[in-house]
Amino acid sequence: MAGSNLQNVWREQPVAADPEESFTLPGRYYTDPAVFAQEKERIFFRSWQYAGQASDLENAGDFITCRIIDQPIAVVRGRDGELRGFHNVCQHRAHELLSGRGNLKAVITCPYHAWAYGLDGTLRTARNCENVKGFDKADFTLDGVRVETALGMVFVNLDADAPTLDEQAGDMFADIAADLPWIADLRPYEREARADGVADIRGAMAFNWKVLCDNCLECYHCEPAHPAFCDVIDMDSYRTTLHGRWSSAKSRLLKHQNAAYDVAPDAANRKGNFWFLWPNITFGTMPGQATFSVFVIEPVDALTTRTRGEYLAMPGETVDPVRLAYGQDVLWGEDQGICEAVQRGLSSRGYRQGRFIVDAGRSEISEHGVHHFQRLYAQAMAPV
Ligand code: FES
Ligand SMILES: [Fe+2]
Structure with a gap:
């Protein structure tokens, strides 16, 4: 039957160098166990x-x-x-x-x-x-x-030939220390309450690890998906900056009283700053008490992901339970729902690949951070 079914003429496009012209990673990369086997060798067993x-x-x-x-x-x-x-x-x-x-x-x-x-x-x-x-x-x-x-964190690498962590991310740790001068004083928070002492906040989740990485690297979704986040964070100030193997997204407090959790007028921290280290580690802080978190987006298999990490706070200080509940139940809950729905869509025979929404000014809603991640991914997965 003659027809113009797009699927018949579609040819997979690469993740191009220019984010303004690039397509997104095709759906099959998020579902195929053979791709996951390659990711283990080419990405996870070669990175910090x-x-x-x-x-x-x-x-x-x-x-x-x-x-x-x-x-x-x-x-x-x-x-x-x-x-x-x-x-x-x-x-x-x-x-x-x-x-x-x-x-x-x-x-x-x-x-x-x-x-x-x-x-x-x-x-x-x-x-x-x-x-x-x-x-x-x-x-x-x-x-x-x-x-x-x-910065008090221990990293390991299975690849004897990989560049040092300092070569790959020394400037990121310096950037974190410059932004958060109190970071050296922080200690793991209430870890005895958690199994294994690590923050496995939600257990096994039904999506590919890259779905959550993609999601963490843009705030295009923040306004539709995270209304309370946009009430505590000044979206106009949100900017994503790219570096070799890491990127940062930095923003400021919008309102002390807001829909997420109240921030004290004399709060130690007025920043909502986040860092992402290739391929799967996020670091961050939110306005309010001085805290810092490290979360690893850890694949289990092609379709299953866990998070593992640590939440740090000032010794002896109790973190506001409303704030903790907002982060763990509301914000992560919203993102988990999104990621699971995206995963179902990535398996659809009605989806091929999309386009990045990247504007010339790299605004608060621009997706250049996701493109940066997917470009590193495409390079790491390219046949050698
Ligand atoms: S497996 Fe036999 S001693 Fe370890
Ligand atoms: Fe989100």
Whole structure:
């Protein structure tokens, strides 16, 4: 049958260099398990990932654990004061070694058959190995991963060849410190109330990780989707700025009394500032008490995402419960609903790819931050 069904003539367009002329990433990138398998190798196992707080690693023997998708990782403070990262897996028959966080008295002991490793990752004892032909403990040292810290946060990278965190984002951490001079005083807030001490605020959510990254990187949706946010944040002041592998979105308080939560007249912070570090880490603060959050947008599989992170506040200070409830229940609730609806749409046979709404002045509603992310994505996923 003759016809002009667009689907028959549509050809996939690349994410172009110029955001004003670029199409968005085609829907199939958000649904295909084969794409997700490539993302693990080309993006997540090559980038700096948030592991936890340096304040949990102050003493010799302190350790934290995390996971980069399906890769268990541990970071340990050695007797020599060095921080070391390891693949958190026993070299005998692959039991995970450490869980949660804590302090090791002398060695890392595997819960399965009790092989014991030094805090430097070398195998110290393996029961009965002296009676095994040709057994050499030196063959079973834990595999290391790279570790760097910035602003009290610990990051790991599985790629021995990746640029340093400082090379990729040193200027971002300097920008955060300049904007939030009180950040060094903050400490993890009420983490004992949360499982694992991390802010997994909503559990497993039914959308691809990039849907939430895209959503975090523009405020085109803020007016229709977040009415209370637009009452506490001055939308006219909201500006997104792009850098190599990170971007920032900065704005100011609009009204002390507003539909989201009240901000005290003498509040320590009048900024709503957010940073995004490629590929999946957001940092931010909202007007009011001095607080800071780090959230990792963590894929589980192509169609499932979790968030993991930490909420920091001044030691001994209680954060206004109305504000906490606004952030966790209202704002995140609104975004979760959006992201789930987008995911359903991305699987539709009636959707191909869209256009970025990017204006010449890069206004408060311009989507150049999303384009920046998707362009980095397209480059990382390009065949090498
Ligand atoms: S798997 Fe660790 S000691 Fe056997
Ligand atoms: Fe949002």
